[in-house]
Amino acid sequence: MNKIILIGRLTKDPELRFTPSGKGVATFTLAVNRPFANQQGEREADFIQIVVWGKPAENCANFIGKGSQVAIDGRLQVRTYDNKEGQKRWVTEVVANSVEFLDSRGKRESNRDNNENNNNQEDSSFGTVIDFSEDDIPF
Amino acid sequence: MNKIILIGRLTKDPELRFTPSGKGVATFTLAVNRPFANQQGEREADFIQIVVWGKPAENCANFIGKGSQVAIDGRLQVRTYDNKEGQKRWVTEVVANSVEFLDSRGKRESNRDNNENNNNQEDSSFGTVIDFSEDDIPF
Amino acid sequence: MNKIILIGRLTKDPELRFTPSGKGVATFTLAVNRPFANQQGEREADFIQIVVWGKPAENCANFIGKGSQVAIDGRLQVRTYDNKEGQKRWVTEVVANSVEFLDSRGKRESNRDNNENNNNQEDSSFGTVIDFSEDDIPF
Amino acid sequence: MNKIILIGRLTKDPELRFTPSGKGVATFTLAVNRPFANQQGEREADFIQIVVWGKPAENCANFIGKGSQVAIDGRLQVRTYDNKEGQKRWVTEVVANSVEFLDSRGKRESNRDNNENNNNQEDSSFGTVIDFSEDDIPF
DNA sequence: TTTT
DNA sequence: TTTT
Numbered sequence: 291m292n293k294i295i296l297i298g299r300l301t302k303d304p305e306l307r308f309t310p311s312g313k314g315v316a317t318f319t320l321a322v323n324r325p326f327a328n329q330q331g332e333r334e335a336d337f338i339q340i341v342v343w344g345k346p347a348e349n350c351a352n353f354i355g356k357g358s359q360v361a362i363d364g365r366l367q368v369r370t371y372d373n374k375e376g377q378k379r380w381v382t383e384v385v386a387n388s389v390e391f392l393d394s395r396g397k398r399e400s401n402r403d404n405n406e407n408n409n410n411q412e413d414s415s416f417g418t419v420i421d422f423s424e425d426d427i428p429f
Numbered sequence: 430m431n432k433i434i435l436i437g438r439l440t441k442d443p444e445l446r447f448t449p450s451g452k453g454v455a456t457f458t459l460a461v462n463r464p465f466a467n468q469q470g471e472r473e474a475d476f477i478q479i480v481v482w483g484k485p486a487e488n489c490a491n492f493i494g495k496g497s498q499v500a501i502d503g504r505l506q507v508r509t510y511d512n513k514e515g516q517k518r519w520v521t522e523v524v525a526n527s528v529e530f531l532d533s534r535g536k537r538e539s540n541r542d543n544n545e546n547n548n549n550q551e552d553s554s555f556g557t558v559i560d561f562s563e564d565d566i567p568f
Numbered sequence: 569m570n571k572i573i574l575i576g577r578l579t580k581d582p583e584l585r586f587t588p589s590g591k592g593v594a595t596f597t598l599a600v601n602r603p604f605a606n607q608q609g610e611r612e613a614d615f616i617q618i619v620v621w622g623k624p625a626e627n628c629a630n631f632i633g634k635g636s637q638v639a640i641d642g643r644l645q646v647r648t649y650d651n652k653e654g655q656k657r658w659v660t661e662v663v664a665n666s667v668e669f670l671d672s673r674g675k676r677e678s679n680r681d682n683n684e685n686n687n688n689q690e691d692s693s694f695g696t697v698i699d700f701s702e703d704d705i706p707f
Numbered sequence: 708m709n710k711i712i713l714i715g716r717l718t719k720d721p722e723l724r725f726t727p728s729g730k731g732v733a734t735f736t737l738a739v740n741r742p743f744a745n746q747q748g749e750r751e752a753d754f755i756q757i758v759v760w761g762k763p764a765e766n767c768a769n770f771i772g773k774g775s776q777v778a779i780d781g782r783l784q785v786r787t788y789d790n791k792e793g794q795k796r797w798v799t800e801v802v803a804n805s806v807e808f809l810d811s812r813g814k815r816e817s818n819r820d821n822n823e824n825n826n827n828q829e830d831s832s833f834g835t836v837i838d839f840s841e842d843d844i845p846f
Numbered sequence: 847t848t849t850t
Numbered sequence: 851t852t853t854t
Contacts, residue, residue: 291434291435291436291461291500292434292435292436292437292461292463292464292475293433293434293435294432294433294434294505295430295431295432295433296430296431296432296505297430297431298431322430322431322505324431325431336431336504336505336506336507337507338505338507338521361430365475366433366435366461366505367475368475368476382477382521384505
């Protein structure tokens with residue numbers, strides 16, 4: 291079992307990319323406020339990297355942006371990759387199963403199990419759309 | 430909201446350290462099997478760093494070890510620190526609120542809200558006990 | 569392990585009562601929309617009974633009301649009681665550990681672990697305040 | 708959002724039924740121990756009704772039985788029905804998305820998203836197999 | 847109406 | 851017996 295649930299706000303607009311096969315991938319970082327204050331009396335946040343695949347990725351690009359409040363249900367994933375210097379690096383990120391929009395700005399749920407037709411690039415008010423090839427995943 | 434729930438097995442015995450004030454901190458990494466197989470047909474795992482504070486940390490050191498199956502409830506935390514070269518590094522880890530022992534090996538729950546008296550070092554069958562000073566947290 | 573996380577809206581103002589010892593108890597029902605439509609194409613909701621104890625109960629009474637959107641973290645509880653006819657009845661409810669206010673209306677978190685002083689009855693814009701004795705819990 | 712995660716043991720063997728269209732439905736009740744003791748110093752349990760649909764339902768019937776330890780991920784559902792006297796009754800139950808087997812007895816995961824072929828009745832060591840018609844769901 |  |  292590997293379940294994570296987060297409520298927070300996007301620090302920037304999501305970035306949307308597409309695999310050569312046309313599958314969307316959205317990434318953004320989520321600011322999640324801690325429930326308590328630190329010694330200095332400030333309420334800190336954790337900045338967590340989110341990855342969304344498929345149609346929900348496109349919904350994210352279309353309906354949410356910087357500052358949007360969302361609830362995310364997903365799993366925690368630890369990936370490894372080699373950087374340019376050939377050193378092994380670790381990335382820890384949350385792979386979202388669903389992204390629920392809590393803001394007035396775009397009140398819809400983007401669910402991974404949704405039908406996955408029309409994977410084509412669409413206009414997007416917020417998300418930046420960039421093509422990428424599968425062997426060069428840039429995150 | 431920042432909730433994570435994991436079920437997995439320890440890859441090694443937990444390491445137990447103590448702050449100068451006598452508070453225990455246990456760390457270990459948890460192997461969490463993915464629910465599906467990869468392209469090669471293998472079932473991979475995510476290796477996730479866990480931190481436990483206080484009396485439950487000592488319970489972990491005393492009751493679980495390499496291979497123990499546990500259920501963890503906690504929050505995802507992203508910390509930053511400077512390495513020896515003075516570069517900013519990120520660590521992503523799960524701060525456990527409770528660790529439930531699912532194995533015969535030590536069937537008890539270690540809950541963060543437990544009474545936190547007797548924070549002294551105890552003998553431990555599994556956990557490695559190392560003192561450390563608060564300004565030199567080694568993980 | 570017994571964890572539940574809900575996001576929904578209050579169907580009515582919370583009801584706040586107090587035990588003889590002065591501990592607050594808030595109850596309300598939460599409408600949680602289902603992620604899919606039924607055969608008739610309508611999106612149904614589950615109406616779930618919530619119980620909150622202590623200072624957070626008073627915060628609920630003070631800061632949220634009918635229609636407020638909240639995120640709840642708690643546990644599922646199945647209680648039994650005897651009705652007036654002497655028959656055993658079951659109640660299933662969610663005992664909240666924390667209630668996060670997602671609405672503009674009162675954007676604060678009400679956490680069970682908060683300090684629990686000043687348990688006195690306060691004025692409340694939304695919550696109905698009713699005294700009750702512990703051997704006559706009316707829900 | 709409506710997520711629930713439970714770890715507990717079956718109080719009896721699961722009951723497996725089939726809709727006329729051949730879809731399996733397993734039901735059982737799960738004993739989930741509370742993390743704390745009551746005033747009498749006893750550790751109580753919540754007895755929670757679980758419903759599983761499809762292929763995972765059949766896996767439950769085939770691989771787990773009374774006393775098996777499982778981890779369940781699902782959603783809380785409140786259903787209404789009319790009893791024989793024509794009175795409206797409420798049922799609260801957990802609809803499982805996945806059932807993870809934690810016991811030696813049958814260490815496999817039964818996931819709702821699995822392929823749903825061969826929905827035929829099979830022999831089962833534990834589950835009681837009963838046919839039922841869709842307009843007479845007996846739970 | 848209950849599990850270990 | 852219900853919320854937006």
